[in-house]
Amino acid sequence: MSQKITIEPVTRVEGHGKVTIHLDDQNQVAQSRLHVVEFRGFERFVQGRPYWEAPVLVQRLCGICPVSHHLAAAKALDVLVGAGTGDGLTPTGEKMRRLMHYGQMFQSHALHFFHLVSPDLLFGIDADPAIRNVIGVALEHKDLAVQGVMMRKYGQEIIRATAGKKIHGTGAIPGGINKHLSPEDKEAFLHGPDPMNIDKMLEWSVSVLEFFKDYYKENQSFIDDFVSFPSNHLSLVRKDGAMDLYHGVLRAVDSEGNKILDDVDYQEYDNYIEEEVRSWSYMKFPYIKSLGPEKGWYRVGPLARLNTCDFIPSPLAQAEFEQYKALTNGKPNNTCLHYHYARLIELLHSAEMMKELLNDPDLMEGELVTKGTKGSRGVGLLEAPRGTLFHHYEINEDDQITRANLIVSTTNNNEPMNQSVNSVAHSWMDGKTEITEPMMNAVEVAIRAYDPCLSCATHALGQMPLEVSLYDAENQLIDRKRT
Amino acid sequence: MSKPVLATTSLAGCFGCHMSFLDIDERILKLIELVEFNKSPVVDIKTFTKECDIGLIEGGCCNSENVEVLKEFRKHCKILVSVGECAIMGGLPALRNGIPVKECLEEAYLNGPTVGLNTENILPNDDELPMILDRVYPCHEIVRIDYYLPGCPPTADLIWNALVALVTGDEMKLPYEVVKFD
Numbered sequence A: 001m002s003q004k005i006t007i008e009p010v011t012r013v014e015g016h017g018k019v020t021i022h023l024d025d026q027n028q029v030a031q032s033r034l035h036v037v038e039f040r041g042f043e044r045f046v047q048g049r050p051y052w053e054a055p056v057l058v059q060r061l062c063g064i065c066p067v068s069h070h071l072a073a074a075k076a077l078d079v080l081v082g083a084g085t086g087d088g089l090t091p092t093g094e095k096m097r098r099l100m101h102y103g104q105m106f107q108s109h110a111l112h113f114f115h116l117v118s119p120d121l122l123f124g125i126d127a128d129p130a131i132r133n134v135i136g137v138a139l140e141h142k143d144l145a146v147q148g149v150m151m152r153k154y155g156q157e158i159i160r161a162t163a164g165k166k167i168h169g170t171g172a173i174p175g176g177i178n179k180h181l182s183p184e185d186k187e188a189f190l191h192g193p194d195p196m197n198i199d200k201m202l203e204w205s206v207s208v209l210e211f212f213k214d215y216y217k218e219n220q221s222f223i224d225d226f227v228s229f230p231s232n233h234l235s236l237v238r239k240d241g242a243m244d245l246y247h248g249v250l251r252a253v254d255s256e257g258n259k260i261l262d263d264v265d266y267q268e269y270d271n272y273i274e275e276e277v278r279s280w281s282y283m284k285f286p287y288i289k290s291l292g293p294e295k296g297w298y299r300v301g302p303l304a305r306l307n308t309c310d311f312i313p314s315p316l317a318q319a320e321f322e323q324y325k326a327l328t329n330g331k332p333n334n335t336c337l338h339y340h341y342a343r344l345i346e347l348l349h350s351a352e353m354m355k356e357l358l359n360d361p362d363l364m365e366g367e368l369v370t371k372g373t374k375g376s377r378g379v380g381l382l383e384a385p386r387g388t389l390f391h392h393y394e395i396n397e398d399d400q401i402t403r404a405n406l407i408v409s410t411t412n413n414n415e416p417m418n419q420s421v422n423s424v425a426h427s428w429m430d431g432k433t434e435i436t437e438p439m440m441n442a443v444e445v446a447i448r449a450y451d452p453c454l455s456c457a458t459h460a461l462g463q464m465p466l467e468v469s470l471y472d473a474e475n476q477l478i479d480r481k482r483t
Numbered sequence B: 001m002s003k004p005v006l007a008t009t010s011l012a013g014c015f016g017c018h019m020s021f022l023d024i025d026e027r028i029l030k031l032i033e034l035v036e037f038n039k040s041p042v043v044d045i046k047t048f049t050k051e052c053d054i055g056l057i058e059g060g061c062c063n064s065e066n067v068e069v070l071k072e073f074r075k076h077c078k079i080l081v082s083v084g085e086c087a088i089m090g091g092l093p094a095l096r097n098g099i100p101v102k103e104c105l106e107e108a109y110l111n112g113p114t115v116g117l118n119t120e121n122i123l124p125n126d127d128e129l130p131m132i133l134d135r136v137y138p139c140h141e142i143v144r145i146d147y148y149l150p151g152c153p154p155t156a157d158l159i160w161n162a163l164v165a166l167v168t169g170d171e172m173k174l175p176y177e178v179v180k181f182d
């Protein structure tokens, strides 16, 4: 008799998902799947809309990282209106967008750490779910909770000052940006009363990283042994190999660090990336075309970015990067829970970048928009908090969108998340016919490492509680638990 | 006296309304003195463990699961609030209303420029996937809704003022800056 388990859904991961596990007659795990259950149909319904709506429309697929969609769409439109990619914009246009983006990266990484990860670290992953949440943190570790809230607030304020609104702003327009940074905002961000100033944010970014490193020291075997498997890694990097979260060329490395793609102009992304459709999930499975679906899947996000880039162009984060790289002797890091470590190094980098930008006079004056000759196709990529985000639009002579394609960060991590679930299923479920609490926790912790935004990946979003269903060899449901 | 109990959920929304809720920032510490959370992604409580006083709904209904969750909220919450344009009138996802679902699926899974070999023309279709509805429905077409908070998303101050008014019974303040759109 074989069995099937379903886990649904993972709350502290944003987006709807569902896990099923099938057992064979020996009660060994025969198959496991992470299903994404939301579908929006964006690619079709955006057709016929005027192209300039894209940055304000499309971000409404995801309120968790709207800035990423806002900017990726705007970057695609830069190409469409003939303003070029990246360096085609005026210094003001590019730098205002960068500030917006690093503000987003900062608030998103802070949110993820304080709301989603710190409860597990502070209370342990097998603690009572009733306290293992951000309210629990607020009640028992008030200082840390306040720090999390204020760091997120700072990032959100940066977004407001550059995009006009904290969620679903309007700042980026085709070819540039619609305003300068106001002197009042600049002054407040640089020298506001504690804690709302950049130096405090830098100090806190360093201390969160120290907090994590201390935890790591004491729990090294848990972090290192939890789930680990070789994979390819993909991200944008600056032309010289530096980490660049806003603009660059595509690079992919294998699990040993050999380059698979390098210096690829992303306007041609569809020559290099394909997606597989599987009947049991609304989320597609991307892979590097030359390697095919079996071998070509890859990871994106903080872990991948620290594997693809050669260095980080800001001093504090670079020093942390060197320590972190030493853990794997400079080779790519393939350990799931190191996503958290990598994310915090990026948090620090984002704070450093914000400080540099805030001191740049170009934000306060200069041309806002670049004009050019309109074309018919534009592709915009950037590194969103959760990984590489692809936007692609085509238009007709009437300025209507005729085709749209999105590969969202979390979609890129579809196969790796499935691999992680599979690894957990084998270690915790082989030989069992009942879903145990530790197993549920382990699945959540494994998926959460990727910080997935599952519904955004199917162009939908929502909370993601997790349901695990266990099926036997006759396909009979024998157990079902919800987290 | 026990505190009023609050539940929240996101149906076919983008989670932006929940994020706007979190934008109350430091007031979150006051909030936890004011209310007790039950089923909500904010606190990781995934099933109702008691009857609730206030339910905040983000997003409309685009699949069978959204409908079930919404009905469950109506059953367990005394007061139900539609938060944001999606819950109130379908919002961005409702742009698909008027387009056959099949066309949307085909565009995503067959015609997309990066869709690899799909010789069997596979469209996602599995027992584990909830049924997609013919169109996206606003919440009040499925269950009775008591209050509506407009905006995409409603500002943090609007959500905060509404919650405080509901909890204290005081009249709600609605100054222009709090209710204005983009």
Ligand code: SF4
Pocket (backbone or CB within 6 Å): A060, A061, A063, B012, B013, B014, B015, B016, B017, B058, B059, B083, B084, B085, B086, B087, B091, B092, B151, B152, B153, B154
């Ligand atoms: S109303 Fe706006 S912010 Fe709220 S869920 Fe809908 S799209 Fe997102």
